[in-house]
Amino acid sequence: MSNIVFSNVSRSFRREGKNFLALDDITFSVQEKEFVAVVGPSGCGKTTCLRMAAGLEFVSNGSVAVGGKEVKAPGPERAVVFQQFALFPWKTVSENIRFGLRSLRVPRNEAEDRIRCNIRLMGLEGYESAYPHQLSGGMQQRVAIARAYVLNPTVLLMDEPFGALDAQTRTVMQEELLRVGRANPRTVMFITHAVEEAVYLADRVVVMTRRPGRIREIINIKSIRDAEGWQQYERIEDVMDLESFVHLRTQIWRLLREQNERVAN
Numbered sequence: 001m002s003n004i005v006f007s008n009v010s011r012s013f014r015r016e017g018k019n020f021l022a023l024d025d026i027t028f029s030v031q032e033k034e035f036v037a038v039v040g041p042s043g044c045g046k047t048t049c050l051r052m053a054a055g056l057e058f059v060s061n062g063s064v065a066v067g068g069k070e071v072k073a074p075g076p077e078r079a080v081v082f083q084q085f086a087l088f089p090w091k092t093v094s095e096n097i098r099f100g101l102r103s104l105r106v107p108r109n110e111a112e113d114r115i116r117c118n119i120r121l122m123g124l125e126g127y128e129s130a131y132p133h134q135l136s137g138g139m140q141q142r143v144a145i146a147r148a149y150v151l152n153p154t155v156l157l158m159d160e161p162f163g164a165l166d167a168q169t170r171t172v173m174q175e176e177l178l179r180v181g182r183a184n185p186r187t188v189m190f191i192t193h194a195v196e197e198a199v200y201l202a203d204r205v206v207v208m209t210r211r212p213g214r215i216r217e218i219i220n221i222k223s224i225r226d227a228e229g230w231q232q233y234e235r236i237e238d239v240m241d242l243e244s245f246v247h248l249r250t251q252i253w254r255l256l257r258e259q260n261e262r263v264a265n
């Protein structure tokens with residue numbers, strides 16, 4: 001089992017000698033092999049939630065469980081991909097991808113097979129010996145994703161993984177993530193500021209409120225995607241043209257807009 005369950009999670013931080021509430025009573029789950037995107041205004045606590053699932057941050061109240069076990073520390077079944085690719089600049093593509101496998105004590109032959117397979121999956125063949133500075137941003141992010149995938153995690157935690165990419169590379173990466181996800185579905189929690197990206201990729205979208213972060217609404221995309229047969233379209237622009245896509249995007253956009261207006265008033 002590899003579901004993620006947030007139950008009545010709150011988190012306070014101390015700033016300038018005072019406690020402030022960053023997350024308030026967050027309850028939602030990501031089912032096994034489900035892709036859930038989290039959107040919300042800047043500072044509403046999206047990254048804090050993801051870090052809790054990763055075991056890098058902790059609740060003040062409530063609980064976060066993965067696969068039925070309360071998260072107490074990072075674990076190899078949960079891979080994290082951040083916006084900043086965080087590759088080792090002095091290691092090659094292969095060495096970067098190999099890095100996490102060492103701590104898992106995967107036998108050498110199997111490790112090499114897995115590395116090769118992920119290099120192929122991410123379209124990095126021919127770049128095995130290249131260093132990060134010799135790669136474009138999109139390729140560096142593919143290495144970061146390959147480094148996560150090679151661990152064979154059941155849970156992928158992705159924090160704005162395409163945020164630093166140009167629009168075209170981002171589109172290619174979104175299509176690739178969907179393709180790879182269809183071939184080998186995993187439990188994914190995916191943070192993004194881009195509403196279209198959330199609607200295109202996710203089975204459900206969690207919309208959060210401005211600070212303190214609460215759940216404003218959870219939108220089911222999958223039922224509409226399946227009913228309308230979005231999967232028959234390979235290209236993102238064809239899906240984005242569909243009336244059902246536009247409707248969902250507008251619905252989420254309005255919810256986010258409402259949060260901005262709350263601040264302005």
Ligand SMILES: Nc1ncnc2c1ncn2[C@@H]1O[C@H](COP(=O)(O)OP(=O)(O)OP(=O)(O)O)[C@@H](O)[C@H]1O
Pocket residue numbers: 013014015022040041042043044045046047048049211
């Ligand atoms: N370790 C910390 N100490 C103090 N405050 C923190 C800490 N981590 C997060 N915060 C605060 O908690 C709030 C939520 O931060 P978080 O990074 O989770 O938001 P976010 O929704 O991911 O923001 P963004 O979309 O801008 O990346 C912010 O006000 C942030 O300053």
